[in-house]
Amino acid sequence: MLNVMLLSAGVTTGWHLAQVAQQQFSGDICLHLCDTNPRELVPAAALGGPFHRVLPLADPGYQQQILTLLKENHIDVIVPLIDQDLFTWAADAPELAALGVRSTAPLRQTAQLLTDKKAMAAFLQAHGLPTPPLVAPEQMEPGRAYIEKREVGCGSVGLRTVIGGEDYTPHPGSILQEKCDGGDTEITAEVFNAQGKLRVFCRERVVTKSGVCTKMRPLHIPEIEDYICTLTGLLPCPATFCAQFMQHCGRWNLIDCNLRIGAGTAMASAAGFQLVRAFWANLCGQPVPDEWLQADPTVKTVLRVYQEVVVR
Numbered sequence: 001m002l003n004v005m006l007l008s009a010g011v012t013t014g015w016h017l018a019q020v021a022q023q024q025f026s027g028d029i030c031l032h033l034c035d036t037n038p039r040e041l042v043p044a045a046a047l048g049g050p051f052h053r054v055l056p057l058a059d060p061g062y063q064q065q066i067l068t069l070l071k072e073n074h075i076d077v078i079v080p081l082i083d084q085d086l087f088t089w090a091a092d093a094p095e096l097a098a099l100g101v102r103s104t105a106p107l108r109q110t111a112q113l114l115t116d117k118k119a120m121a122a123f124l125q126a127h128g129l130p131t132p133p134l135v136a137p138e139q140m141e142p143g144r145a146y147i148e149k150r151e152v153g154c155g156s157v158g159l160r161t162v163i164g165g166e167d168y169t170p171h172p173g174s175i176l177q178e179k180c181d182g183g184d185t186e187i188t189a190e191v192f193n194a195q196g197k198l199r200v201f202c203r204e205r206v207v208t209k210s211g212v213c214t215k216m217r218p219l220h221i222p223e224i225e226d227y228i229c230t231l232t233g234l235l236p237c238p239a240t241f242c243a244q245f246m247q248h249c250g251r252w253n254l255i256d257c258n259l260r261i262g263a264g265t266a267m268a269s270a271a272g273f274q275l276v277r278a279f280w281a282n283l284c285g286q287p288v289p290d291e292w293l294q295a296d297p298t299v300k301t302v303l304r305v306y307q308e309v310v311v312r
Contacts, residue, residue, distance in 0.1 A: 002029050002284055003074055007066070007089070008081040009033035009051075010042040012212060015309075016266040017079070018044035020276045028284045032073055034066070043309040057084055063095075070101050077102045077283060083152060086111045086259055091238075104283065106238045106259045113235065114257040117151050118175050127234055129227065130253040132177040132246075140164035145179040180255070182247025188213065189224050190268045190275050192293055193232050194239035194282045199293040200225045201273035203264070205244075206301070213264035214304040218271050218295055223252050240279045267304060272296035 004021075006014055014033070021029050032050045035042045039051045052069055055062040066089075070078065078101055080089045089096065090108035105111065113123045124131040135146055142165030149159050151173050161179065162168050170176065186208070190201040202224055207215035224245055231237065231254075242262040245252045265275055274292040281288050 001027075002076050003032065004029050004077045004079060004283070005032045005034060005066075005070065005073070005075045006044075006079045006081070007034050007054075007085055009044045010035040010037050011081055012263040013081050013261050013265065014042070014044045016269070016276055017081075017261060017279075018047050018049075020269075021280055022047045022049075024277055025280045025284060028286075029280065032069075032075065034069070040311045043311070046309050046311045057082075057088075063088060067095055067099070070096075070099055075099075075101055077104065079104045081260055083115050083258070083260075086115055104238060104240075104260070104279075106241075107236055110235050110237060111259060114259060115152055117149065117256070120254075120257060121175075121177070124254060127230075129230065130248065130251045132180055132248050132253055132255060135176045135178060137168060137170055137176060140168070140176070147177050147179050148174050149177070151175050177255075178248070180246040180248040180253060182250075185247065186255075187219065187221065187224060187245045187252070188216075188262065188264060189228055189243045189245065190262070190265055190273060191228055191232075191237075191241050191243065192239065192275055192278050192288070193237050193241070194278075195288055197288065197290075197293070198229060198232060199273075200228050201268050201271070201275070201293070201295055203268060203271070203302075205264070211263075213267060216264065216267045216271075216302050218299055218302075221252065227252065227254065239282050240275055264304075267302040268295075270302045271299045 021031050034052045034054045036056050039045045045051050055065055078089050086105045089103050090105050091103045092107050114120050121131050121134050144164045146162045148162050186205045187202050192199045202219045202221045203216040204219050205213040206217055241259045244256040246255050272295040278288045278292050
């Protein structure tokens with residue numbers, strides 16, 4: 001039995017991960033849920049298993065609290081679900097190595113290059129991979145649209161459109177990029193990158209609310225698949241992650257890379273690309289059959305609806 005600690009279990013992703021673990025791997029995984037909210041406000045807690053209420057990530061005692069929980073509960077694997085935790089609990093974090101705990105996060109170098117948007121833009125451009133260029137405020141052209149986003153962030157928090165020539169005060173910790181000129185179509189690529197397999201599933205984010213896709217359309221985009229193949233050849237990437245693309249200057253540009261399971265990954269699973277099932281199987285040292293990662297060609301769209309969850 002593998003003891004697994006799921007951080008930020010109250011987020012949307014936590015529900016799907018816990019659900020698949022319970023349904024498909026109940027005999028292989030004992031899942032420990034962690035969240036800053038009390039147990040009764042965490043939907044995944046309805047599925048059972050140990051629950052630990054933890055300090056906020058910004059609290060000075062947060063890291064030591066997690067290390068204590070890892071040791072006391074004999075945790076084998078830690079699963080971070082938000083970007084800030086990818087740095088703290090990187091796969092090569094010495095604190096985890098001292099406890100013999102594996103992390104599903106990437107190596108710290110990979111996290112630094114692909115989670116920090118300024119570092120990501122520089123890395124991608126250095127290797128000839130298209131991404132919207134960064135722009136200094138004084139370089140903005142009058143009347144042209146630009147996008148301001150947090151240098152390290154997720155869920156479209158802090159995202160805003162800025163028009164050159166208008167009054168503009170940059171927010172601390174933000175970057176400014178050229179606005180993609182290929183329309184509003186945004187693609188998320190779900191990636192399985194383990195056991196000698198590289199499988200990519202593309203979905204159009206038809207409707208997005210608070211940064212989370214609620215309606216999607218499966219698509220086959222070889223250009224994006226090739227892009228992911230090049231990226232994973234340049235950097236050691238985690239077994240499962242997702243990346244977002246938009247068209248700019250006639251090519252698909254990488255605009256964001258989430259080195260973890262995403263909030264919309266459950267929609268890919270519903271379409272037949274069972275990334276979370278593959279994630280758990282790989283974590284348990286079990287083979288991942290090719291059919292788990294083959295989308296159902298009859299699926300036109302996947303629509304997300306609310307579900308009532310009772311926690312006792």
